[in-house]
Amino acid sequence: MEVLLLGTGAADGIPNVFCRCQTCTDYRQRGELRTPTSVLVDGRLLIDPGPEAPRQVTRYGRDLTSLQAILVGHAHDDHLDPSLLMHRSWVSGAPLEVCGPEPVVTITGKWLDPAQRAVRLRQVTAGDSFELAGYQIVAIRAHHQAFGEALCYRISDDSAALLYLTDTGRLPAASLDALSNRRVDLVLLEETFGYITDRSDQHHHLASFAETITALRDRGVVDSATRVLAIHLGHDNPPLAELRDRLALIGAEALPDGTVMTL
Numbered sequence: 001m002e003v004l005l006l007g008t009g010a011a012d013g014i015p016n017v018f019c020r021c022q023t024c025t026d027y028r029q030r031g032e033l034r035t036p037t038s039v040l041v042d043g044r045l046l047i048d049p050g051p052e053a054p055r056q057v058t059r060y061g062r063d064l065t066s067l068q069a070i071l072v073g074h075a076h077d078d079h080l081d082p083s084l085l086m087h088r089s090w091v092s093g094a095p096l097e098v099c100g101p102e103p104v105v106t107i108t109g110k111w112l113d114p115a116q117r118a119v120r121l122r123q124v125t126a127g128d129s130f131e132l133a134g135y136q137i138v139a140i141r142a143h144h145q146a147f148g149e150a151l152c153y154r155i156s157d158d159s160a161a162l163l164y165l166t167d168t169g170r171l172p173a174a175s176l177d178a179l180s181n182r183r184v185d186l187v188l189l190e191e192t193f194g195y196i197t198d199r200s201d202q203h204h205h206l207a208s209f210a211e212t213i214t215a216l217r218d219r220g221v222v223d224s225a226t227r228v229l230a231i232h233l234g235h236d237n238p239p240l241a242e243l244r245d246r247l248a249l250i251g252a253e254a255l256p257d258g259t260v261m262t263l
Contacts, residue, residue: 009034072100074146160263166190194237
């Protein structure tokens with residue numbers, strides 16, 4: 001399983017264009033950019049295509065001509081830009097399947113000609129287990145308000161398993177129970193707020209990030225061979241060197257946009 005991190009940033013990315021905080025300044029000085037979180041798996045499954053997804057794909061020398069499916073966690077616009085699917089409907093080829101909770105299906109449908117056949121929509125909900133583009137997917141309830149249901153996903157094939165956890169605060173007990181004893185090779189866990197602990201419980205900060213990783217370890221989801229990456233990083237995090245040191249203490253990493261991993 002090849003996992004390409006198209007983007008690893010929060011909605012506004014890093015740097016935020018309206019900000020000169022220490023972290024935004026650090027990124028500007030180093031010439032690094034984090035764009036909204038999106039992931040491409042094996043070139044055939046795209047997760048959370050936000051407004052920068054087409055340019056993210058092109059920036060790393062890829063295209064989406066082999067894309068079979070899109071998986072969306074919720075209907076916030078940094079995770080779902082339906083114009084991408086309208087553009088897909090203008091191109092011939094095998095139908096592209098788009099899966100997500102009800103608001104994703106409703107919002108996306110408004111962008112598509114009812115007569116088009118290039119994009120098919122499938123509604124899923126927490127607890128569903130289904131096949132998509134050759135992967136086995138388990139939908140897990142997130143702790144996030146998003147015009148309705150918000151989901152995270154466990155994605156596996158015969159070779160590897162990936163746990164995609166964004167956007168979410170601390171996972172509900174039922175979600176942790178659903179994951180118990182289902183080991184994964186890679187966890188992509190959002191960590192939006194860094195040292196800020198009182199802004200919202202709908203996203204992780206460094207302390208709750210560590211708590212979630214501990215909970216996953218206690219339930220046999222994460223072991224010593226599992227890689228844990230912090231994604232959906234916002235500029236409330238410390239500058240990169242400090243962030244990496246802090247994450248290393250809990251067995252996690254922060255990698256740049258464009259990173260490719262083979263599981």
